Amino acid sequence: MDTGVAPTRELRKQIDIHTDTREILERADRYARQQGFKDWLIIDVDAHHSEMASWKEVVTYIEDPVIRDLGVQFQSRTGTSAGLSNHVGGLRYQDMGGRIPHQTALAEEVDDTSVHRDVTLVRRVMDALGIDWQVLFPGNLLQLGLHPQPRVEVELAFAYNRFVMERIIPVEPRLKTLLYLPFCEPAACERMIREFGDHPDVMGFMVTSVRYKSVHHDSYMRTYAMLEEMGKPLCFHAGNNWQDDYLRQLDMFISMHALSFTLCNMVHLTNWVLHGLRERFPKLDVIWTESGIAWVPFLMQRLDNEYLMRSSEAPNLKRLPSEYMREMYFTTQPMERTDMELLEASFRAMRAETQLLYASDWPHWDFDSPASVYDLPFLDEEAKRNILGRNAARLFGLPDATAA
Numbered sequence: 001m002d003t004g005v006a007p008t009r010e011l012r013k014q015i016d017i018h019t020d021t022r023e024i025l026e027r028a029d030r031y032a033r034q035q036g037f038k039d040w041l042i043i044d045v046d047a048h049h050s051e052m053a054s055w056k057e058v059v060t061y062i063e064d065p066v067i068r069d070l071g072v073q074f075q076s077r078t079g080t081s082a083g084l085s086n087h088v089g090g091l092r093y094q095d096m097g098g099r100i101p102h103q104t105a106l107a108e109e110v111d112d113t114s115v116h117r118d119v120t121l122v123r124r125v126m127d128a129l130g131i132d133w134q135v136l137f138p139g140n141l142l143q144l145g146l147h148p149q150p151r152v153e154v155e156l157a158f159a160y161n162r163f164v165m166e167r168i169i170p171v172e173p174r175l176k177t178l179l180y181l182p183f184c185e186p187a188a189c190e191r192m193i194r195e196f197g198d199h200p201d202v203m204g205f206m207v208t209s210v211r212y213k214s215v216h217h218d219s220y221m222r223t224y225a226m227l228e229e230m231g232k233p234l235c236f237h238a239g240n241n242w243q244d245d246y247l248r249q250l251d252m253f254i255s256m257h258a259l260s261f262t263l264c265n266m267v268h269l270t271n272w273v274l275h276g277l278r279e280r281f282p283k284l285d286v287i288w289t290e291s292g293i294a295w296v297p298f299l300m301q302r303l304d305n306e307y308l309m310r311s312s313e314a315p316n317l318k319r320l321p322s323e324y325m326r327e328m329y330f331t332t333q334p335m336e337r338t339d340m341e342l343l344e345a346s347f348r349a350m351r352a353e354t355q356l357l358y359a360s361d362w363p364h365w366d367f368d369s370p371a372s373v374y375d376l377p378f379l380d381e382e383a384k385r386n387i388l389g390r391n392a393a394r395l396f397g398l399p400d401a402t403a404a
Helices: 026-035 051-061 065-078 117-129 140-146 150-171 186-196 218-230 253-274 295-309 321-325 340-350 381-396
Strands: 043-049 133-138 175-180 202-208 234-237 286-289 329-331
Touching: 026 117, 043 117, 043 286, 043 381, 051 065, 051 117, 051 140, 051 150, 065 150, 117 133, 117 150, 133 140, 133 150, 140 150, 140 202, 150 175, 150 186, 175 186, 186 202, 186 218, 234 253, 253 286, 253 295, 253 321, 295 321, 295 340
Parallel strands: 043 133, 133 175, 175 202, 202 234, 234 286, 286 329
Antiparallel strands: none
């Protein structure tokens, strides 16, 4: 049986930063083949590019010559891989105590020099998991929304997007992306959409949710209008934010991780719904990423309850908040599976069969393989196929070769 692992490779006794991706995922590969869903349409709507491993190249794409020179000097003189970014190197808990210790220090062996090293690494995970298309996001740049220098956020956003669209995405036909929007500057968001919006591999655009910017501010309306006119969705990607005043009370990574990834998206979604942005932009699809699922029915019920008591404060709404939320898209990862009855109720509340999108979150420590959806006992085969790929295919306009 072909598992994707080179037969001459000796498997390591312990996963470390040198372990081959195919070795880590060999069990997931074998299980998918045994169960028969390896050939299903599978679209991974949230996987991460460990861009710091290629940071020396990224900074050379910075447009501003002064900031570009600073970025290059950070690499050559201080030796820091995260120069110019606001990445906090001392709190890398996601690299520790989990299944994938090499998400930042990608030291696995790569012999193929015909393509960029990062392309080879991405191909390995797609082949092992049976991914037909993978939507690639940056990793450490998801903290960029809290950068103390808005000008640097804009420059790094353009630099990274140009790098990934020149060196990574076009090289592998199965790769797609939702490009980073520098939300600190609405005019820069509009410029980003004009530059990349028509590219066939750009499925839409992403706002990192770890930031303190109200999504309903008038300055963003042109951005939303441009996306709606293009037919490209807007994605909000959650993240950790231990610097938040409320979250600073949590003294363990596990507690911060549990709340931070939901809190930021809850705030932005609440503003999006109650300020009537769905009414204003009815054809703009919105995706909420990497917050899990358990928070969705809670927020539906909570907002409905508040709205019915004080509907005069949300005059733009014509329906219950939950009805708008059921038209949004959500990604699976990290899916809370400790109580199957609660999970099934959550799926029903959010209309998961049409609105939920599979996401691996590879190579983060809590990633989920496609089996996380396939193994759910309360889903029939049609629902599993929708969530694993067909919903995303319809959303992004991708072909489905498995459709009868």
